[in-house]
Amino acid sequence: MKGEWVIFPGIPKKDRKSLNEYLAAGGYEAARKVLTQMGSQDVIEEVKKSGLRGRGGAGFPAGVKWGFVPRDVEGPRYLCCNADEGEPGTFKDREILLHVPHQLIEGMIIASYAIGANKAFVYVRGEFHKEAASLQRAIDEAKEKGFLGENLFGSDFSLDIVVHMGAGAYVCGEETALINSIEGRRGWPRLRPPFPAVKGLYGRPTIVNNVETLASVPFIISRGADEFRKYGTEKSAGTKLFAVSGWVKKPGVYERELGIPLKELLEDVCGGSRDGRPFYFVIPGGISAPPLTADELDVTMDYEALAEKGTMLGSGAVMVFPEGTCPVRVALRAIKFYEHESCGQCTPCREGSGWVARMLEDVEKGQLVGEDLELLADVAQNIFGKTVCPLGDSVALVTLGFLKKFREEFEKHLDAGRCPYAE
């Protein structure tokens, strides 16, 4: 199948955990090539040419982002790797941290060189103890071998990587909150502008990239942007790790090319429905992506096609729900999560997420008193687009998405005075 384990062959084979194994598979050749033969601008150009887009959720072109770092500014710059993987349903970055940590380190060396950073941070989700240990072991190995530290590969480039553990806040996966958290401040997102590329960590130019994004870079350098572009679509190039969970026979992490039809991913790759029950809806990109109903599943998994359907590829976390699932309950569960994780900084998200959660709770019980679904929609709409970071937008998108696609289910709850799916 196209794009099957092209960039991350080490994940299914589990044969590249240690430095020696990684070297045996041709590891660190891309970093060596970059440091000995390429200028930083060439690296950025190559990544731009590859069309690699952010794999954390937003899908912003990585090379373009790197290009935003001002070249003529003196003093330190920083690279931050976002390993906070907090989006419910997402579990792909941990595979990289556990099975191919050196691939991430190599990607970070290349990215740091491209933006001129001599210090890089990996912000690891608070719950990822094993993953952080695996990464730290790899960093120590690389340091010992001279792949990290001073004068890498005989060049005058030096790099240190620091593993920073988060404390379990979802919002710290947002890049400016992540920066605040590394600085030891409260994990509150910052206002933009200034963008981190201009003024980020410790007030210096900073690039924040997802684990998968950075770990894809060595492939682009060693095999070339054109090879990378062989996979995926024109605007969504390359392959992607899909984290499939829910009602399929073989849930798990799969690398496939972008643009793979969702049906193919669910039926052929994941073995289809667990017990033959038809799928009711699918959340294609982590909990913040509005759901696709059963008759919308004829879609390809790339940034554009999903955006056209009013949802998003997000982190590539595909959650599959069979018939018999109460969509109101799923929406409620998601909103409860946001309510709990809302950082409390800006008004609409702080006050609105709790309000929406209470209304959904009542809808689920079939007892929405004195308020109606119009109000639910209006409150969600009042949050949308008015918050500091996208967490508030997610509250609105999920609520409005479920309400739009499962309106009759919501009404059924209210008519019955109870959840029709309840035992």
Add this chain to the structure above:
Amino acid sequence: MGTVKITIDDRTVEVEEGINVIEAAKKIGVHIPHFCYHPKLSIVGSCRMCLIEVEGQRKLQPACNTFVREGLVVRTNTQEIKKARQAVLEFLLIHHPLDCPICDKAGECNLQNYTFAYGPRASRFSYPKKLKQVRSLGNKLNLDADRCVLCTRCVRFMREVVKTGELLVEGRGDNAEISVLPGKAVESDYAMMVADLCPVGALTIKPFRFHYRVFMHPHKETVCAFCENLCRVKVGVWRGRVVRTISADTTSEIVCDEGRVMTTALLDTRFSPEPLEMKGDGKVTLQPHEVRDILDEFGKEDAVAVSPWVTIEMAQALREWAERKGISVYVLSGVTGESDEISRKALKAPNTEGLKRVLSGASGQVELDSALKSGKVERLLLVHPGPAARVQKVSSAPAVLVYAGLEEPDIKGEQTYYLPVATYLETGGTFSSAVREVTVDKVLGPLPGVWSPLELSEEDRHVAGGVKA
């Protein structure tokens, strides 16, 4: 700094470079409502009240973080913005106790004002409110967390201006609450300033709490005279008393707690509202003509001592009087005390420069003390319209001491008279210090028995209808 042309609500204006849209709009009289933005503090853009439309931007943008640039086009009053403001106000009020009738801030509260100006008529929130406990943040401040809009002005002020940083936000989501670092309290010398900065009724000052309604007493602008910084303040007057002192303009005047408390209490320290003759332990009330007679007896052998709490106008009246009668003039020195980088200055006297100018030929404290010691002075008029502790003590008293001050005279002559002197709050006037020169109007009074040095100028006596002795 150059200027740029921008368009606000279809009006093109030229404003200085680098300012944000809130400030730019102010210049053409357009108010953009906001809670968290404050010119003295860093920009966080968290209240979302100042959302505006910026041409070329898909989403509404916070005006506080939108900086002017050539050709910038913004709108501040479209339907979408109105709806956004309503949304933010509705959100802010869902857990607000709506206890304006007992809130100290009512009448000067941004949340209240904005709700009337921009808010929805009624809330659509029908759940029980999440109410929070009232708590003490130290010896000066109380926090009503459920009135709080989490603008974090207080947190930023303590961190960025006072630099003690004892305040922080605790908890997440709608459990977030302003709090103090464990084991600490807000006992800073600028704690009360936080209540001025608070746009709502969340932070209130303990001695003021529940005592007065701000909309029932007039607030008049004056200065704080407790150090030479001469901060511009507003005082609230209720039934002939000063009941509170706040910063006249939080964007420029950072008023210390000491200044506020002492300005508020200044007139309360007055020993007697009537002129008195002190006879041993007893006191006899003096009639106005008796006061005039006592002062008219002053002549060539006598002296007048003027404290730096005397306004320039009072000092002029005293100088003319002294010149007329050949009385020698001495200037008393102020005291010094704690100072800091924010606004407190070491010299705790308001008018030292003014006196140098008006009473340029006068002698100082040392000369006065030696004159008193040698017994050359028969009568001394000591004018100090301030707290006794805020001027250098006079070492001894002559035979006749006329003490025009606030507190009971602590030195006594063979004959001692006490005149309740009018302060700058009751006469208005000009102070000039090394920092600035300010002229203020009177804020209240004076009461009938109070004596002002201005009465010494013959003109005033004529105008007042007094009979010349």
